[in-house]
Amino acid sequence: MLPKMLRFHFTTLSYFAPRASPFPLSLSISQAIPKPTRLRSQMASFSSSSSSKLLFRQLFEKDSSTYTYLLADASHPEKPALLIDPVDRTVDRDLSLIEQLGLKLVYAMNTHVHADHVTGTGLIKSKVPYVKSVISKASGASADFYVEPGDKIHFGDLFLEVRATPGHTLGCVTYVTGDAPDQPQPRMAFTGDTLLIRGCGRTDFQIFTLPKSTLIYPAHDYKGFTVSSVGEELQYNPRLTKDEETFKNIMANLNLPYPKMIDEAVPSNMVCGIQSKAS
Numbered sequence: 001m002l003p004k005m006l007r008f009h010f011t012t013l014s015y016f017a018p019r020a021s022p023f024p025l026s027l028s029i030s031q032a033i034p035k036p037t038r039l040r041s042q043m044a045s046f047s048s049s050s051s052s053k054l055l056f057r058q059l060f061e062k063d064s065s066t067y068t069y070l071l072a073d074a075s076h077p078e079k080p081a082l083l084i085d086p087v088d089r090t091v092d093r094d095l096s097l098i099e100q101l102g103l104k105l106v107y108a109m110n111t112h113v114h115a116d117h118v119t120g121t122g123l124i125k126s127k128v129p130y131v132k133s134v135i136s137k138a139s140g141a142s143a144d145f146y147v148e149p150g151d152k153i154h155f156g157d158l159f160l161e162v163r164a165t166p167g168h169t170l171g172c173v174t175y176v177t178g179d180a181p182d183q184p185q186p187r188m189a190f191t192g193d194t195l196l197i198r199g200c201g202r203t204d205f206q207i208f209t210l211p212k213s214t215l216i217y218p219a220h221d222y223k224g225f226t227v228s229s230v231g232e233e234l235q236y237n238p239r240l241t242k243d244e245e246t247f248k249n250i251m252a253n254l255n256l257p258y259p260k261m262i263d264e265a266v267p268s269n270m271v272c273g274i275q276s277k278a279s
């Protein structure tokens with residue numbers, strides 16, 4: 001059985017961009033969650049789910065086997081977009097795709113301070129200065145915006161919720177698509193290195209409180225997997241289906257090699273990849 005679940009209190013703070021204001025200058029913190037206007041997307045082929053307005057792309061960086069995720073509200077007039085876990089060496093590819101799709105990148109976000117690659121957020125900000133970097137407050141890293149468990153990150157009429165999923169690093173968070181009728185179904189969880197497909201960066205049991213249909217999008221895959229679900233991992237994850245003692249033994253004996261880039265990546269990622277501040 002799974003070890004004891006972690007429980008968190010959720011706040012009502014959220015970032016949102018009202019439709020009336022220009023993006024992203026309208027970024028504000030509010031107690032209120034805006035009631036979005038429903039729009040039908042003409043871009044259904046971009047959608048990963050029954051929601052017709054989410055534009056979603058899973059992008060891969062081969063040297064670190066990292067996934068970067070592009071999400072946008074394709075139905076919003078400004079097509080606001082965000083990137084989760086961009087990598088420095090694929091920034092040009094990502095920005096070029098964003099331009100080709102006619103999106104407006106507003107947030108460059110990290111799930112945590114990565115040890116195996118340099119985040120692309122610093123480079124993105126140097127190329128597109130109005131983009132805001134986002135990371136958890138608990139990470140201790142610097143960024144434009146710090147999120148905490150329960151915060152909501154709005155992009156157009158869509159939003160992500162922030163869930164604390166520490167273990168791989170203290171400040172690891174999982175970004176989960178909104179729990180509302182007009183948000184993508186099934187829900188999508190961007191788990192960073194916390195929960196991998198048939199693996200895990202360290203512990204997480206909070207993710208398993210999400211509906212079984214929730215799609216799992218990790219920050220890495222080393223075996224060629226692209227997506228899983230909570231239900232699938234609950235049933236087949238070879239680590240997280242074990243009792244607590246067995247789990248601890250597995251994790252204590254992974255014998256993972258020292259990540260090749262850790263000495264460069266961590267100092268750089270503590271300042272969200274802004275190279276000039278890392279030395």
Ligand SMILES: N[C@@H](CCC(=O)N[C@@H](CSS)C(=O)NCC(=O)O)C(=O)O
Pocket residue numbers: 064114115116193199200201202220254256257258259260261
């Ligand atoms: N060989 C790679 C690092 C591989 C690695 O350790 N991956 C991490 C996530 S990135 S820090 C991990 O937690 N893996 C869990 C697993 O079970 O593989 C390198 O040198 O960069």
